[in-house]
Amino acid sequence: MIPTITVFERSPDGGSGHARDMPVRWALEEAGQPYHARLVSFRGLKEPAHRRLQPFGQIPTYEEDGLVLFESGAIVLHIAERHAGLLPGGEHGRARAIMWIFAALNTVEPPIVEHEQASYVEHGQPWFCEERLSFLRDRIRVRLAQLSCRLGDGGWLDGAFSAGDLMMVTVLRRLNGSGLLEDHPNLAAYVARGEARPAFRRAFEAQRAVFLASSAGE
Amino acid sequence: MIPTITVFERSPDGGSGHARDMPVRWALEEAGQPYHARLVSFRGLKEPAHRRLQPFGQIPTYEEDGLVLFESGAIVLHIAERHAGLLPGGEHGRARAIMWIFAALNTVEPPIVEHEQASYVEHGQPWFCEERLSFLRDRIRVRLAQLSCRLGDGGWLDGAFSAGDLMMVTVLRRLNGSGLLEDHPNLAAYVARGEARPAFRRAFEAQRAVFLASSAGE
Structure with a gap:
């Protein structure tokens, strides 16, 4: 049976592949597993039919x-x-690959998402200030330095490409354009290596096509 | 072979079981698996010997x-x-239990940890203000309302107690004393149900004993 995933009808990231369907699409492409994508509007996310599937x-x-x-x-x-x-x-290798999924989402991602929220969602709030963004960037820098040190000269985090790399590259891509990744050439190359995978490209184009179609009528 | 975990020599939570060894201890107790706990000082966390085990x-x-x-x-x-x-x-049940581990750590926990950081770590920063804490509490309230709705009258999130409940209770316990859990009696009862498990109690006492021993010489 072909699985069905839900995705944004019109992603707030403008089709740059930072919505959370992207790692799922990428994993399905790596697996060679066809899938259906069902589009959900922002209003649809709040409706009971979707909440029965996704309580949040x-x-x-x-x-x-x-x-x-x-x-x-x-x-x-x-x-x-x-x-x-x-x-x-x-x-053991399997357990470590799963560990890197958690590390990507729970240790590397939080300061990155907090910085995004501070930059965009909280813009205009009374506490918005450059000092806070700088503080958050420093927290990101600490994590990147630690990750860079662990990755070293390796192509992937633990030998062969795994779901842990897929999730880590997904998280690090959120920093594209920030200039922060470039402090660590091995991390920038690691992200580029992930983005060069044919499965990544297919997943990226698929989510981008949804966004472009949603904007075509304007 | 008996596994070894590392824990804070002197936890910054004062032995209240909010450090991240707590869910690991609890899982080991639920499993009936004896373990060794190796104490690490704050200085030790930064040393190469620990960084080889834990890059962050x-x-x-x-x-x-x-x-x-x-x-x-x-x-x-x-x-x-x-x-x-x-x-x-x-x-299917196994996949859903794993899903709740991720939901606890990636969807429910982030606003809770951000509120803790805003309250304590960032106290004294120029952007520290009550409006921001209130904004973050509202984000927590949204997640709690959604989780409460999904839990309903159930004892656990998906039938029998699982590792997903273990992690969700661990995350929600961070709100003990905040008054936020009490808005949802089913969530407060859920946390109490987790805390009443004999395995939880043993894990809690074990981590508390480490903290008390570290303070005994003062």
Whole structure:
């Protein structure tokens, strides 16, 4: 059965692949698994039909054979467990790949998302100020330096490409254009290596096509 | 082989069980798996020996038979996969329990941690103000209302207690004393139900004993 995911009808990222359907699409492409994408409007996210699938009113969801999942990390892991190519065969390597999914989402991403919110969502709030953005950028820099040190000269975080790299590259891509990645050439190259994968390109073009179609009538 | 975890020599939470060794200890207790706890000082977190285990300089780590893991979510999942009682047997239920681990850490926790940082770490910063704390509390309230709606009258998030509940209760406990949980009696009862589990109690006392020992010489 072909799984169905939900995606933004019109992504607020303008088709740059930072919405959370992107890692799910990428994982499905790596797995060679066809899928349907169901478009959801911002209003639709709040409606009972979507809330029954996703209690927090977010995308993506994943539906397959009566199973309904949400949380991009959980969906990527589920896909990785059912298809070859996204988790190593050995038990230890598998556990470490899963560890990097969590590290991407829980240790590397939080200061990046907080900086985005401080820059955009909270613009105009009384506490908005350049000092706060600078403080948050420093928190991002600390994480990038630590990650760069661990990655070293390696092509991927733990040998072969895994779902952990897929999620880490997804998180780091949020920094594209910020100039922060460029302080660590090995991290910039790591992101470029992920973005060069054919599966990434297919996933990227698919989400971009949805955004372009939604804007075509204007 | 008995696994070894790392924990704060002297937890900044004063032994209230909010450090990230707590869900790992709790999972090990639910699993009936004895473990060693190695104490790490704040200075030790920055030293090369610890950074080789944990590139971000955090606790906990988990070592067993040559496997080294970090990230509390990944460690809890690893324990849950190797022992009975923390993941349902069926494939769909198992995937949903893992989904709740991610939802706890990636959707429910971020505004809670951001509020903690805004209240404590950023106290005295130029952008510190009551309006910002109020804004963040509103973000927490949105998540709690959504979670309360999904939990409904259920004892646990998806039938039987799972690693997903273990992580969600761990995250919600950070709100103890804030008054926010009390807006949703079903969530307050859910947290109390988790805290009443014998495995939780043993884990809580173990982490508290470490803190009390570290303070005894003062």
